[in-house]
Amino acid sequence: MRILLTGSSGWLGRFLAPRLRQAGHHVIGLDIVAGEATDVIGSVAERALVERVFADHGIEAVIHAGALHKPDIARFSPQAFVDVNVSGTLNLLQAAVDARHDRFIFTSTTSLMISQAIREGEGHAAVWLDETAGPLEPRNIYGVTKLAAEGLCRIYSREHGLNCAVLRTSRFFPEEDDTERGFSGENLKANEFLHRRLTVEDAADAHLAALDRAKGFEIFIVSAPPPFAPAEVEALKSDAASVIARHFPDVAALYAKRNWRLPHSIGRIYDPAKAERLLGFRARTDFAEVLDALRSGAPLPFAHDPDYVSPSTRLQHG
Template identity: 30%
Template sequence: MNEASSACKTLFVTGGAGFIGGNFVLGAVAQGWRIVNLDKLTYAGNLQTLASLKGQSAHQFVRGDIGDRALIQRLLSDYRPQAIVNFAAESHVDRSIEGPAAFVETNVSGTLALLESVRDYWRELHGDAREDFRFLHVSTDEVYGSLGPTGKFTEETAYAPNSPYAASKAASDHLVRAFNHTYGLPTLTTNCSNNYGPYQFPEKLIPLIIQKALVGDALPVYGDGKNIRDWLYVGDHCAAIHRVLEGGRPGQTYNIGGHSERENIAVVRLICRLLDDKAPLAHGGPRESLITYVVDRPGHDRRYAIDSSKLQGELGWRPSETFETGIAKTVDWYLNHQPWIEHVLDGSYRLERIGA
């Protein structure tokens, strides 16, 4: 599945109106793929992210649930995709603490329903169509739990999820593995570190801090701010997914990291400095003075770090952005796309769902 052969081939993408899925869909259409984009349009699904694709025959949007077996079967039969990329998931840890049932419903039961429908579709394929087919499941490094001050997660790290969100993703990963082992379904799993970049819903750390800092609001930081994450620019993540689709070995897992470990407080301070330079506050004061430490999240994992050497060695992928270049691009994007943010914050982005 190299890029040169992607023209006229069909990818079935689930969760393609969300942050990572939306970025992936925009890039895939630009590369010549035909995309069937299924999204339930929960609060984080935003059709405005896909506005540039409106009216393009290469992008078919369908509002629906991965747990709807009849719908999935119909879409597979109608569009005959060469691969599935599953982004569909509830993904916010704080929300999983408040209401874990929705995470189990989508991330576990929904993934199971999707796998069963895809297995049945794949079984009916013949020749090269069956041999070349892939099901790629997008997951998270949070399934591995929390690291101490040293070491990194590898594909062999034992699962030890610490939040309801992480537990639900771990369960979905195990289901994907089981469908490969039991039925022979040619699956691929990717476990990524924390993503950032354009079109991210502003409940996540980086867009939340950017938006609050722009208007001079208090900047909330959990605990002592020293929790460490490996930050991955979303464009690099999407490029890695394409590489795994093109050359990954069925049944394998590939970790995707940004090689950019940073303490949360360091991330917040860098955003403050960038905005002070690009959009100073009216009173001219430094935005770091707005930092406010708040009660830590229950069970907050201390450190994540990804070892991507398997992906680099087998498939030649490496991140193209450092954290400094990626965060500068991200800040610029939010400064230049304030209407997108405003429509999320005032809820008007939901109006586009009518009739979707």
Template identity: 55%
Template structure:
């Protein structure tokens, strides 16, 4: 299959492009920044370029991972987010469904960030007594910044184009898989790896799992037609845990992973005092047939191995 990957020089693209190629796919990478997996340096905001790439490369499948992301808010204005994340997505969708196009499937990389309202972000400060259980049915969606707003707008465009043309489109709302430090890390956590390990309980996945989810979505898109999926490591928690997670999360974690305290103690690590949200990725397991390979339990096993236990 001839596949276009936007954002091919980014963190996801660097993992995704080699996986696709190793599976025998013909991949064209498009990104404004040069990179090993990038064949064409340019932006999805350039409609003429998008049209030319889709036609000349006879693209059949699109994985649209290119975007301005949350860290870019500090150095890009809102109009740039709209140009790239909204107009760029529309350019791809409309050219993919134009007469003569060979595109028959589309996977859009969205984000769980668009599901986090100011109320959720400030849950503990506001005295909310239960962690938010976040799944694809959660409404209303009230993203708190231009990144989330632009991604939600692009999701709506995807649904609109599917409804009008029938183009199979899968939206993947990925949780955190970036390597950078978390800009909202709890103050008690001083170690980047400690923070990331904790997050596998409720809002993180590996970049390898993120890439694998996109490959599965590309394959399944014609059978599914249109749908939206949260992609995150499968949480051990259930909605019944939400009250205790907000009160004192270590007790809940201890119930599911009795050895975590011992493993963490060897490294001087700590668990978050509270967990204010949990992403539920069970729909992806049921309907998409995808489950992340790495979860919190796997992280504990890896830590044991590193410690020689």
């Protein structure tokens, strides 16, 4: 299949493109900066460019992974987010319908599920989040535009019969978090595998599963499976370390060897069970695998690169 992959120079794109090729697909990469997997340089916000790419390359399906992201809020205007994340998605959907495609995969984010109340940790229990959670009240322009783009995917699926899978991915970026403080980068990422992280490799594999099994319109949370149960949400909010220790008795000793700390409180947990049920996808790397690496001295099973620079930042700084 001839697949248009947007965001092909980005962190996900560099892992997703070779996996698509290994699966026998022909990949045409589109991004705003050059990259190993990028064939066309330009923005999805340019309707004429999108139409030309479809015409020149005989595109048969789209994986739309390109976007302005949360860290870009400090560098780009709200209008730029609307142009890229909303209008760009609309351009691709219209081109896919005009080309009579039967599938469209959209990379979304669990970030749009986090209201300001959840962000500030209100309430006495952690919030267990699956695809039925709502009402959705994104807390920034990034989340607002990604939610709007999901709505466009829903409309085009319903009105044009486009099989569309929306993948709300949890965190898989390699750089330091731009808001969290008090934990080292690797320590923070390890902790997040308990409730809101996955590897970029697993994120890429989820897209392949969605490409194979997309049917109708469905939204999927894509995250490492949490070791917890919904009945533990109150304890996770008040004393997460004790709950974690019940599941993993040697975790304190393993963490001590690295001078790492467990979270005192966990405020939200993403539940990816629907993706396993309907797509047959389950993330390979979870918190248990992180602890296995600590026990054996093997490399950590996730990427941590404080010096990673996104395509949007590279473009802005020349």
